[in-house]
Amino acid sequence: QVQLVESGGGLVQPGESLRLSCAASGSISSYNVMGWYRQAPGKQRELVAVITSGGRRNYGDSMTGRFTVSRDNAKNTVDLQMNSLKPEDTAVYYCYLYLLSRQYWGQGTQVTVSP
Numbered sequence: 001q002v003q004l005v006e007s008g009g010g011l012v013q014p015g016e017s018l019r020l021s022c023a024a025s026g027s028i029s030s031y032n033v034m035g036w037y038r039q040a041p042g043k044q045r046e047l048v049a050v051i052t053s054g055g056r057r058n059y060g061d062s063m064t065g066r067f068t069v070s071r072d073n074a075k076n077t078v079d080l081q082m083n084s085l086k087p088e089d090t091a092v093y094y095c096y097l098y099l100l101s102r103q104y105w106g107q108g109t110q111v112t113v114s115p
Contacts (some may be wrong), residue, residue, distance in 0.1 A: 002026035002104050004095040016113075017083045021096030022106055024076040033098040034071055034078040036074030038091035038111075049080060049098065085113045 008020040020036065035058075036052030049069035057069055058105035066085075071078040078095065090113050095106035 002028070002097065002099065004097055004104055004106035006093070006106045006109040009093060010112045011112045012085055012113065013115055014086055014113055016085055017081070018085060018111060020080040020093055020095075020109060020111075021083070022078050024078075024095075024097055024104075028076045028097075029100060032100075033096075034076075035069055035096050036078070036080045036093055037096050038089075038093045039108075040088075040091040040114075043091075045094070046093045048093065050098075051078065087112075087113050089113050 003025045004020045004022055006020060012018050031053050033050050033052050035050040037045050038048050039045040048063055049067055051057045051060045051069045053072050053073055066083050068081045089111065091111060092108040093111050094108045097104040
């Protein structure tokens with residue numbers, strides 16, 4: 001049974017930074033993709049950033065340059081460093097794992113950017 005547990009959300013002011021972390025437990029094979037999606041109220045879930053176990057990264061539109069995804073394969077963790085946060089970054093952020101043709105999601109962590 002694969003489980004994803006996120007941490008690090010919260011309330012910040014515009015321009016500030018925040019770091020999210022996610023730990024995967026269970027049977028994790030050598031090749032997988034981990035990362036983050038987000039969903040704002042009234043909007044569809046969108047890609048924030050993903051990274052393969054080989055280190056290839058892919059970012060969603062408007063994330064490049066502000067957000068950085070990283071992972072520790074030995075610990076099965078993925079982090080998201082978010083800088084220069086904007087009010088439009090407010091959303092629930094979900095940890096994501098793609099493994100053996102299946103997708104797994106964390107429970108979500110709220111990020112609110114407000115003056």
